[in-house]
Amino acid sequence: MxxxxxxxxxxxxxxxxxxxxxxxxxxxxxxxxxxxxxxxxxxxxxxxxxxxxxxxxxxxxxxxxxxxxxxxxxxxxxxxxxxxxxxxxxxxxxxxxxxxxKGGTGSSDVREFERLAGTGYRAMDAEDYPEAAARLREALALWTGPALADVHAGVHLETQIRRLEESRLCALDQRIEADLRLGRHRELLAELTVLVSRYPSHESLCGQYMVALYRSGRRGEALNAYQRLRATLVRTLGLEPSPVLAKLQQSILMSGPAGAPSAVGAPATGRFAQVG
The missing domain is CATH 1.10.10.10 (Winged helix-like DNA-binding domain superfamily/Winged helix DNA-binding domain)
Known part of the structure; x- marks a missing residue:
């Protein structure tokens, strides 16, 4: 099946x-x-x-x-x-x-997504960023829209759909991270602009957007992106951005104009690709 x-x-x-x-x-x-x-x-x-x-x-x-x-x-x-x-x-x-x-030996797009994503995560751990980006891109290409887009969902399907969406976002986050590590910041800007609009309180996507903007010579826009996220978090959740994201903001703030000879290091956790 x-x-x-x-x-x-x-x-x-x-x-x-x-x-x-x-x-x-x-x-x-x-x-x-x-x-x-x-x-x-x-x-x-x-x-x-x-x-x-x-x-x-x-x-x-x-x-x-x-x-x-x-x-x-x-x-x-x-x-x-x-x-x-x-x-x-x-x-x-x-x-x-x-x-x-009975599923038998047939295909399953969820099973294939999990296999490809798992391969991509292992490549990320091994710092093989070209392989990670390729496999995660393959995994994400299996999605043709929201999971079960044409099915009315009750309480149990809603839970499953949320789980699948979280898995998709995790794979997307890691694929973007791999692309940033490969220096593809300019190619990512359009995609990240859409994503931070769609997920305005998603800290990881915002951090990646800030890195891509900074590397593209748009330091002011990177700092503005942080302020928008902070305002959203404070207004909707009563929370400040995480220490990792705050440190990234401080790194960009103290870096001077983009393109300065000295590169700005990533936060201590290594969560985001290096800014400079």
């Missing part, structure tokens, strides 16, 4: 789509697909679909959605021209506590 969730939901059995069009069966399939080869309890599926106060008909209605998914799976198995030994119940299993969708 092939499962794609990093964008719109697409699930295929033997190359044939089994993704339903109706919203609630899509929601059920999305939760089963994100937990492929794991049991998803009936209680979890019920809470996902109806929240804390499910209707009395919740159990039979859920069974109807499972039946609809199995009909799509059976259609895919027949269309594939299989030997008839496998049925939908072999792919979408009923177990004592819930249901289990």
């Amino acid at each position: 092939d499962i794609d969730v990093l964008g719109t939901l697409a699930v295929r059995e033997q190359g044939v789509s089994i993704t339903p069009t109706a919203p609630k069966p899509r929601q059920v399939l999305a939760l089963l697909a994100l937990n492929a080869d794991k049991v998803v309890p009936v209680a979890t599926l019920t809470e996902e679909l109806w929240g804390a106060r499910p209707p009395r008909s919740a159990r039979p209605t859920l069974q109807t959605y499972i039946l609809q998914l199995r009909e799509l799976i059976n259609g895919a198995l027949r269309q594939d021209g299989g030997d008839g030994q496998r049925s939908a119940k072999d792919v979408l299993l009923t177990v004592p506590s819930g249901y289990l969708l």
Whole structure:
């Protein structure tokens, strides 16, 4: 089974789509697909679909959605021209506590994203920045939009979507860091301008933006970026920027005009690529 969730939901059995069009069966399939080869309890599926106060008909209605998914799976198995030994119940299993969708040896964009990102992180640790940038860029290219963009999300899918988004942001942060280490600050400016607007309280992105601006001869804009972040953090969270970011700001503030012969060092933690 092939499962794609990093964008719109697409699930295929033997190359044939089994993704339903109706919203609630899509929601059920999305939760089963994100937990492929794991049991998803009936209680979890019920809470996902109806929240804390499910209707009395919740159990039979859920069974109807499972039946609809199995009909799509059976259609895919027949269309594939299989030997008839496998049925939908072999792919979408009923177990004592819930249901289990068998992923088998098919592809998963989440699994591939995690593999590529992991390779990129290990390259970062080894200071192999070209390899890190390449692998993390490959990982991020698997995202075609927000995770499960076309699926209504209840409490459990929302949690999974937030986890995936955090993983994406982490990979993006490290890919930008690798690019900064490779001296690609000018190429990063347009991307970082969009990102700091989209995530106005994200300190790491702001720090990377400040470094890229400073290296591009835009010292004043780098200092302004820090002040905007500080104002946002104080207004929304009542917090000051982290010591690492404050030290970066002080480094830029004390550096004089960009392009001065003496380079400005990175903060002691080494979180950001060297400024100068």
